Amino acid sequence: MTHKILVTGALGQIGSELTSALREIYGVENVLSTDIQQKEKVDDPNYEKLDVMDATQISDVVSQNKITIVYHLAAMLSATAEKYPRKGWDLNMESLLTFLDLAKDKKINQIYWPSSIAIFGPETPKQQTEQNALAIPTTVYGISKRAGELWCNYYHEKFGVDVRSIRYPGLISWKTRPGGGTTDYAVDIYYQALEEGKYECFLSENSALPMMYMDDAIRATIELMQADADKLTIRTSYNLNALSFTPKEIAAEIQKQIPDFEISYKPDFRQAIADSWPASIDDSVAQKDWGWKPEFDLEKMTEAMLENLKVKLNK
């Protein structure tokens, strides 16, 4: 059977790269990218405007395009959701429930929905945080992701919905800039290193957070979606590990290639968000269930980021 795939939030940091990767596997005509932008403004032959707050429109797009699989990425990230708590909750939660209901009613076969390391909270053990560690999030974003995970598990247990999920760490990429996240500094720093030779970081120098290069995240997502259902023991969301570093450590790595690069620190409200999250993640369950293994360490990622951004920024 040919898969017909719908990606929401497809113009975002992950969506833009995931859509390309899915199209390489399934063909452009079988992967419909959607986002909130008007169609005329988007240079993509298989794009539609789809507001994920509009359940009727979602249902129409799914039936008109005979969609079988949904990658539901549209969401409000941590820093923005702290500014607009109710809007963040509504967007992150209602849209997920709309897709879960469509799967329950057999209108779609499979859903991918990303969670985050933000589901953990200040009381969670910070190092090598385990799959089922205490998770009492203190951010709106974290609350919405934790609740979403529990809804995914509920729909799987109760209605047999094939929904799969990964708790992404902070994602680092050069193609599309991130927006509204607490881990965005680890992308901004590369741009500013090349453009300005210096960077003022909104987190303090020793704030360690789990991170991952986008190539690893895309590969993980597709591997999880293609894994045998029988092997999956987690239907909330899988812990996934790749890197863990502090602003000071990423700056030192950049200095290996740009020796004059300077970093300064001016923590803002995002520091409290970062302080509530783990520093590193134990992903042994993902390793065991579907063979997850990251490929990029800090050195390899920094080389890839600077090399690609030099071309992109014409430096």
Ligand code: NAD
């Ligand atoms: P992003 O902010 O770059 O992209 C989100 C996209 O959703 C944007 O293109 C936006 O236009 C779209 N959108 C917003 N409201 C919409 C609406 N009402 N209807 C349709 N589209 C709408 O986010 P991202 O970094 O690509 O994240 C994608 C998913 O991955 C999110 O669920 C996020 O929580 C999760 N995630 C991301 C990271 C990360 O580091 N980037 C880490 C953990 C989890």
Ligand code: SER
């Ligand atoms: N990168 C995301 C954020 O900072 C984590 O989910 O919001």
